[in-house]
Amino acid sequence: MELLDSNVDLEELQKLQGHADRVWGLAWNPAPHNCGGASAMLASCSGDKTLRIWQMGPTHRFDCSTILEDTHTRTVRSCAWSPCGKFLATASFDSTTAIWKYVGGDFECVATLEGHENEVKSVTWSSSGTFLATCSRDKTVWIWEVQPGDEYDCVAVLQGHSQDVKMVQWHPLVDVLVSVSYDNSIKVWAEDGDSDDWHCVQTLNEGSSGHASTVWSVAFNSSGDRMVTSSDDLTLKIWDTSSAISQTDTEGFASWRHLCTLSGYHGRTIFSAHWSSEGIIASGAGDDALCLFVEEKGNSIEEPSYRLLLKKEKAHDMDINSVRWNPKDQRILASASDDGTIKIWEVREIS
Amino acid sequence: MTSGLCNVCLRNSLPFVDPEHPYSLEELKVVSEDSIEVDDKLSHVRVVFTPTVEHCSMATIIGLCIRVKLMRSLPSRFKVDILVAPGTHETEASINKQLNDKERVAAALENPNLLEIVEECLSPSFQTWT
Numbered sequence: 001m002e003l004l005d006s007n008v009d010l011e012e013l014q015k016l017q018g019h020a021d022r023v024w025g026l027a028w029n030p031a032p033h034n035c036g037g038a039s040a041m042l043a044s045c046s047g048d049k050t051l052r053i054w055q056m057g058p059t060h061r062f063d064c065s066t067i068l069e070d071t072h073t074r075t076v077r078s079c080a081w082s083p084c085g086k087f088l089a090t091a092s093f094d095s096t097t098a099i100w101k102y103v104g105g106d107f108e109c110v111a112t113l114e115g116h117e118n119e120v121k122s123v124t125w126s127s128s129g130t131f132l133a134t135c136s137r138d139k140t141v142w143i144w145e146v147q148p149g150d151e152y153d154c155v156a157v158l159q160g161h162s163q164d165v166k167m168v169q170w171h172p173l174v175d176v177l178v179s180v181s182y183d184n185s186i187k188v189w190a191e192d193g194d195s196d197d198w199h200c201v202q203t204l205n206e207g208s209s210g211h212a213s214t215v216w217s218v219a220f221n222s223s224g225d226r227m228v229t230s231s232d233d234l235t236l237k238i239w240d241t242s243s244a245i246s247q248t249d250t251e252g253f254a255s256w257r258h259l260c261t262l263s264g265y266h267g268r269t270i271f272s273a274h275w276s277s278e279g280i281i282a283s284g285a286g287d288d289a290l291c292l293f294v295e296e297k298g299n300s301i302e303e304p305s306y307r308l309l310l311k312k313e314k315a316h317d318m319d320i321n322s323v324r325w326n327p328k329d330q331r332i333l334a335s336a337s338d339d340g341t342i343k344i345w346e347v348r349e350i351s
Numbered sequence: 352m353t354s355g356l357c358n359v360c361l362r363n364s365l366p367f368v369d370p371e372h373p374y375s376l377e378e379l380k381v382v383s384e385d386s387i388e389v390d391d392k393l394s395h396v397r398v399v400f401t402p403t404v405e406h407c408s409m410a411t412i413i414g415l416c417i418r419v420k421l422m423r424s425l426p427s428r429f430k431v432d433i434l435v436a437p438g439t440h441e442t443e444a445s446i447n448k449q450l451n452d453k454e455r456v457a458a459a460l461e462n463p464n465l466l467e468i469v470e471e472c473l474s475p476s477f478q479t480w481t
Contacts, residue, residue: 075457093458137455166454317427318428
């Protein structure tokens with residue numbers, strides 16, 4: 001269904017309340033049927049030190065089915081599901097990352113990853129299911145390999161950023177990792193074919209048309225040839241690697257170039273951006289607004305560009321920290337805010 | 352430009368103490384009425400403060416105290432920017448970046464030692480000095 005030429009609206013379907021502090025992160029379970037046959041599951045993490053799991057019931061409304069508490073001793077900043085949907089990782093300001101496993105209707109903490117010197121800011125699971133990555137204010141990115149028996153081995157401690165690393169995200173198709181930082185740069189990490197050593201294969205900073213202030217988030221499109229980053233410099237930047245050689249060659253995904261900068265849409269720090277499987281980019285910022293962007297299908301000779309599809313002012317009462325598209329229903333979007341709530345939205349075409 | 356309502360709120364909020372000096376920040380000229388901008392309609396507040404000395408290591412703490420006090424006094428709709436007055440501190444860009452990174456502020460306030468310092472600065476008992 002082509003959305004580009006029609007008018008759309010973002011309809012608020014539900015407001016999820018319960019967290020006692022700001023909600024920092026969200027993650028949709030990519031395979032909810034593996035958790036007791038659920039149709040949709042959304043994890044949210046908060047300054048209240050808990051993680052909540054919201055499940056969609058028969059009436060298509062979400063209810064809080066689980067609260068994971070008494071594990072982290074500080075803010076839970078980020079959460080991520082494994083590709084099989086049976087494991088959930090939570091990253092905390094208490095410097096640990098907890099791994100939870102779905103066992104007989106409940107979630108059990110089966111491992112705690114330690115090592116970072118201070119707050120862990122983000123955790124991401126590779127699509128191969130082999131690796132986890134975490135990053136921290138200690139300026140490092142750690143790569144963990146998943147072993148049988150719920151064991152996790154640290155296989156790399158990546159240094160390179162000169163400041164706090166805000167987020168890490170695995171590429172959707174290959175084991176290539178991207179990290180974004182308070183040092184205003186974006187780094188791409190890959191394994192050296194011969195030595196299995198992880199190293200930085202590319203750095204995108206202000207000189208490479210990169211951001212002029214803290215980069216808060218990164219997200220890939222579903223085909224993995226584009227990524228979007230959001231920053232405190234009030235812009236979103238789209239990066240492209242279409243000149244990639246082949247899908248299986250990690251080399252191709254180590255060469256990103258700036259495609260386009262979206263500015264003037266948000267008046268305060270853009271904390272989050274996410275790409276739907278349909279190609280719509282959602283962004284959430286400190287101006288309490290939510291924006292949607294799509295690629296401008298125009299003259300094929302010109303450089304691709306993106307245009308604003310919709311801006312929802314006052315989508316929340318306070319800063320929006322995270323926006324996430326439902327991977328199973330590409331028109332459904334979730335947003336999390338400093339106001340302690342999560343909202344579920346639907347993109348609707350209006351005639 | 353300050354709006355009347357917010358002016359009153361801020362004047363009542365800000366007379367608290369620099370941990371190194373037993374006077375209020377207003378008495379020390381760290382903040383003044385002119386260094387506070389309020390736009391009620393846009394829900395925006397900007398505070399520019401002058402640390403007591405150029406190398407003042409307490410500048411970040413002072414900034415943090417200002418942020419916490421305003422967070423607790425202003426309605427949640429307000430967006431607050433706190434900046435070191437240009438030319439008054441050698442690492443002003445670095446301090447400004449930290450003070451306006453809400454994730455860094457949130458993590459700092461979860462540090463019990465730092466929180467204790469902030470709470471002490473903001474406690475009513477200190478304000479009896481003024």
